[in-house]
Amino acid sequence: MVPENLNLVPFVSVENMMDLVLEIGIDTFLRELAEFIEEDFRRWERFDKTARIASHSADGVIELMPTSDGRLYGFKYVNGHPKNTRSGRQTVTAFGVLADVDNGYPVLLAEMTILTALRTAATSAVAARYLARRESATMALIGNGAQSEFQARAFAALTGVRALRLYDTDPSASRRCRRNLADVGLDIRICSTAEEAVEGADVITTATADKQYATILTDNMVGPGVHINAVGGDCPGKTELHRDILLRSDIFVEYSPQTRVEGEIQQLAPDHPVTEIWRVFTGVAPGRSSESQITLFDSVGFATEDFSALRYVRSKLSGTGHYTELDMLADPDEPRDLYGMLLRREAQRREPVEA
Numbered sequence: 001m002v003p004e005n006l007n008l009v010p011f012v013s014v015e016n017m018m019d020l021v022l023e024i025g026i027d028t029f030l031r032e033l034a035e036f037i038e039e040d041f042r043r044w045e046r047f048d049k050t051a052r053i054a055s056h057s058a059d060g061v062i063e064l065m066p067t068s069d070g071r072l073y074g075f076k077y078v079n080g081h082p083k084n085t086r087s088g089r090q091t092v093t094a095f096g097v098l099a100d101v102d103n104g105y106p107v108l109l110a111e112m113t114i115l116t117a118l119r120t121a122a123t124s125a126v127a128a129r130y131l132a133r134r135e136s137a138t139m140a141l142i143g144n145g146a147q148s149e150f151q152a153r154a155f156a157a158l159t160g161v162r163a164l165r166l167y168d169t170d171p172s173a174s175r176r177c178r179r180n181l182a183d184v185g186l187d188i189r190i191c192s193t194a195e196e197a198v199e200g201a202d203v204i205t206t207a208t209a210d211k212q213y214a215t216i217l218t219d220n221m222v223g224p225g226v227h228i229n230a231v232g233g234d235c236p237g238k239t240e241l242h243r244d245i246l247l248r249s250d251i252f253v254e255y256s257p258q259t260r261v262e263g264e265i266q267q268l269a270p271d272h273p274v275t276e277i278w279r280v281f282t283g284v285a286p287g288r289s290s291e292s293q294i295t296l297f298d299s300v301g302f303a304t305e306d307f308s309a310l311r312y313v314r315s316k317l318s319g320t321g322h323y324t325e326l327d328m329l330a331d332p333d334e335p336r337d338l339y340g341m342l343l344r345r346e347a348q349r350r351e352p353v354e355a
């Protein structure tokens, strides 16, 4: 039996994604999403893995991020344009597709700008659970743009972080971030320098956007025992940490062939030892092994995280009404009569409109 309505694909718009997230609750959404992300990292061997396909230009990058676990296939389209905020646009926007591997038909199309912020933050927090000191309570958050509140929410929901130290070169960004987080129950202080923000911090999250080798953190700013969650350096020629910090850190990455090109470790020799985070999640490799160790999660974002996010959203959709059905796939009555479908449409268009 051929199912009806093969032309229709569930589509989650920005408005529907926001309603879904709010209905589930931001904290619950982050926690459940984190479980899906960790679960998929634990099935690492099952995934078809490729470094994302990037098209670079003077002001940014457009990337495609595909992966498959053999049953579902997913990809995300995402851009990164640090100058965009000056023209009222987001630095990062995204949408993604999940498809059934058996027949290749898409089963979900979704906005992923909000979903990317949630999945990036959830991934950071899961990694920190294995890499930060257990009693970590204070996080410096440097770069207070679109990602920042999501990072704060994920650390508050998934780790013991209860205090935030904010710093941004644009003080209005820090003020917005503090205002938006007013009801979350975090102790928040705006700092006037990055040095002040990292003073006494257990975790340092960097989420700045600049298309250059930036030095958001210098070596003297990172003391023993700190966990660095480096989110903003995610493109060739776009980093945030001084190289000397990398040399003192134990470095954890998502998929090393991609991170060696895009992450902080592009500053290091191609054979510098790093640990893929799935090895830590599965217990094959240790996470933090001493109180004084500096751990660095050199996050660039990997396709499985988006796959997990789409898989999670799909699992939550039924019965919510937070999607529409898009007439996206041509579905002629007889599969090979695609041209005939066009002819029938032409005939329909010629029919005189009833008065």
Ligand SMILES: NC(=O)c1ccc[n+]([C@@H]2O[C@H](COP(=O)([O-])OP(=O)(O)OC[C@H]3O[C@@H](n4cnc5c(N)ncnc54)[C@H](O)[C@@H]3O)[C@@H](O)[C@H]2O)c1
Pocket (backbone or CB within 6 Å): 080, 082, 085, 091, 092, 116, 117, 120, 142, 143, 144, 145, 146, 147, 148, 167, 168, 169, 170, 173, 207, 208, 209, 210, 214, 216, 230, 231, 232, 233, 234, 299, 300, 301, 302
């Ligand atoms: N690792 C991942 O998976 C992942 C996912 C999403 C975004 N990102 C990256 O995270 C970064 C932040 O993204 P966003 O959407 O929040 O960008 P955004 O443009 O909204 O915010 C960036 C903020 O950084 C601030 N900033 C720039 N230079 C700074 C400096 N030297 N010191 C302090 N603050 C500085 C800006 O004023 C701005 O407020 C981008 O580089 C983006 O590409 C990474």
